[in-house]
Amino acid sequence: MVAWTTRSFALSCYFADPRALTRFYQELTGMQLGYDSDEFVALTDGSGCDLGFQQVDRYRAPRRPGQDVPQQLHLDLRVEELDAAEKLALELGAVRPDHQRGGDRWRVLLDPAGHTFCLVVG
Incomplete structure (x- = not known):
């Protein structure tokens, strides 16, 4: 067995x-x-899992909630305080789409390039 x-x-x-x-x-x-x-x-936090950003010609942002241009990646970011984390993300340029299903457990946001990411409690 190979360990990944x-x-x-x-x-x-x-x-x-x-x-x-x-x-x-x-x-x-x-x-x-x-x-x-x-x-x-690339960004790193010392955990061994980095987050990279690559320039792509003719990039098309995903469209939510439809699939005309489907999401290419979905990040879940663990946070301690959901409202505070959402406020910070919005101040930094994130967008909160109308379609939300997480209630008090998570929030769906879009980064400035249109990628979906969630802020998840715990």
Whole structure:
């Protein structure tokens, strides 16, 4: 049997400079810059699982809740205080879509490039 661990996740972005989306997630999560180039930037928190951002030509943001352009990735970010985390994310440029099903357990948001992510309690 082969043992697998997740090394990283990479988000595609339309920004000419992937650092713009990196800054959003860096401020939201507190992760530190791990790698930086013109086409790819990565954040790390020392856990061994990094979060990367890559420049992609002709990027199309996912459309929620429909599937005209389906989501390419969905991140769940664990938070201690849901309302405070949502407020911070919105201040940093996230958008809260009308379609919400999590109640007090999670909130669905869209990052500045249109990727779906959830803030999850606990």
